[in-house]
Amino acid sequence: MAATATQAPVASGVRSRPLLLAAVAVCAACGLVYELVLLTLSASLVGGGITQTSLIVAGFVAALGAGALLVKPFLHRPASTFVAVEILLGVVGGLSAVTLYVSFSFYGTSTVVLLVATAVIGVLVGAEVPLLMTLLQTGRAGIDAEGSGKLLADLNAADYAGALLGGLLWPFVLLPLAGQVRGAALTGVVNLLAAAVVAALLLRSQLSPRARRAATAALLLAAAVLAVLLWRAQDIETTARQRLYDDPVVSADRSAYQEIVLTERAGDLRLYLDGDLQFSSRDEHRYTESLVYPALARDPARVLILGGGDGLAARDVLRHPSVAEVVQVELDPAVVQLARTRLAALNAGALDDPRVQVVQDDAFRWLRSPAAAGFDAVVVDMPDPDTPVLGRLYSEEFYGLVAAALAPDGLVSVQAGSPYSTPTAFWRTVSTMEAAGLAPVPYHVHVPSFGDWGFALAQAGSSPPGLGLSPSTPPTRFLDEAVLDAAAVFPTDRPRQRLSPSTLDRPLIVEDMRAGYVG
Structure with a gap:
């Protein structure tokens, strides 16, 4: 007008x-x-x-x-x-x-x-x-x-x-x-x-x-x-x-990718990324040992860690006597900086070890590079797939790239969420790994900060690997053969589900996470 x-x-x-x-x-x-x-x-x-x-x-x-x-x-x-x-x-x-x-x-x-x-x-x-x-x-x-x-x-x-x-x-x-x-x-x-x-x-x-x-x-x-x-x-x-955290906030930073918060009370140091708990120093050894040592059962020399920027997985990988080289791929340099400063005592300075090469890159993109080949073991330590960006890292395409990065007879371990609280997302991860040409064996342990928490150990092919530890495994605080034997058993109220894989085109696992927790 x-x-x-x-x-x-x-x-x-x-x-x-x-x-x-x-x-x-x-x-x-x-x-x-x-x-x-x-x-x-x-x-x-x-x-x-x-x-x-x-x-x-x-x-x-x-x-x-x-x-x-x-x-x-x-x-x-x-x-x-x-x-x-x-x-x-x-x-x-x-x-x-x-x-x-x-x-x-x-x-x-x-x-x-x-x-x-x-x-x-x-x-x-x-x-x-x-x-x-x-x-x-x-x-x-x-x-x-x-x-x-x-x-x-x-x-x-x-x-x-x-x-x-x-x-x-x-x-x-x-x-x-x-x-x-x-x-x-x-x-x-x-x-x-x-x-x-x-x-x-x-x-x-x-x-x-x-x-x-x-x-x-x-x-x-x-x-x-x-x-x-x-x-x-x-x-x-x-x-x-x-007000978002029960314990006093001792460090807070917003990087280009996420909000990074550390809290501490009575010696319990906790890391949160975008409000999601990543570890508690009181029991992180249960999670870290369960994720890392099964993947090292065949005494690898070259190990790839995807995610895990806090350095805790690298710490335990480096403790294994056969390991000569570790490639750590982490997207957020602010997390790596935190690992090298405030978390250095907890991770034993793992990311500054001369055997470790830290690569700042998106794991999905890096896996498509020529450097992503010939690893005897791969440890995938990613946050839960509750956003489309993270859902990419739980897709059939992603696990296909992980399989291609493995050397013959190589093993890969993946954190897969809670088979009790988010069972559909957990079994979706297992099914997606299978669709990508990996043969996984699922297992779970109790981590007090997280509850019942699940993982998957896999190798390329159609036969899943045995779930065990190398005789060379250094002394552990939590994990042993008896714990692993029990970890492979799932209760009848959380039975195995066979689901369609999550893909880039259909990121079903993100919707699984958004459906909420099962009581």
Whole structure:
């Protein structure tokens, strides 16, 4: 709905259009950053699966349309409405991350807040284009169809260019340098600055003195709120984070891949990645010995460890007397750095041992390289597949690459989750290994921090290997032949399931994990 010719023109006429289009690009960049904030928080707080990602994207797009319709009654006052929309967007978007984070920390869920934030931000962003189109046509009497088309082309070009800018700034600048809470708040500040520039330089003639005073007061108040958030963000995050963990947080870091938290109480050191417990120093030896030593039963010389960046698997591999070379493939350098500093006493400095080559890479990608061949043993120590990214590492394609990396007569051991709490995911892993040409033997032990926990030992071919230990196995704290014999027995209330394999095309294991725990 174009503005009438009697309205005051946008300041400086045609010369103002480049500045207004620049403001369009900035606002579009902010709008996309807000959507990426929601997607990032969805992944880090609630797992961010395909369903939730689709709901956020689809909900955001639907809200864009709703915003375009809802703003129609206000198009007769485009200047004041645009400034109001940008102020609201700066505040809502700037506060979105901290609101979601705090609600998750205090109430254990943020889904409702996430959906509400998606809807509100989408509506406000959707209102921008009709308002800007009206502003660009203000004072241009008799504009024809071609002129309208050119205006729309300019507007769309600026809008999409801004979206590209926002899409690049979030993953490469804001998230790694400022984090989610500060990154969203900084984006809100930029949004407010854009609104202030537009109001002061371009739309001043269209705003009444009263509207200018109201806009100035609102901008100052909104800026003050975001300034306080930027100033106190660390304290807010620390308080909210501590509520997620029973024990005191002694270290917290957000890498490019995940949130890394260490807690400690009474000598019990615990590592969490994105809120999921990775080990407790009180009983990690049960898990680590059960994963590592069965794979070393044939006295390997070359061992490949996929994942396990904490260095605990490498520690026990290096204790085996036959091992001459270890290749450790870990995606996140921040975890490796933690292993070499705060965890060095626990892992005995394993990652600095001269026999260990640490490779920073995605395990799936690295397995396709020429270096991934001829290993006498492979230890796969990956986090649970509760996201599509991790689901790749439990796929038929992944285990096929693992099988190809084995030397003849080589063994591979895999952590497979809990056969008691998540039995479908556990047996899905076993079935997927079989589909990839491996012959697995499943087994499970009790790890107090995790409960009943399962693994699979396999070799290439159709006959599973025997489950046992090498006579050269060094002294252990938990695992022996009697424990392994018992570990291969499964109770009747958790029988073997034969399932379709999880693949890249159909990551069924992710849905198995999302189905929740079985009581």
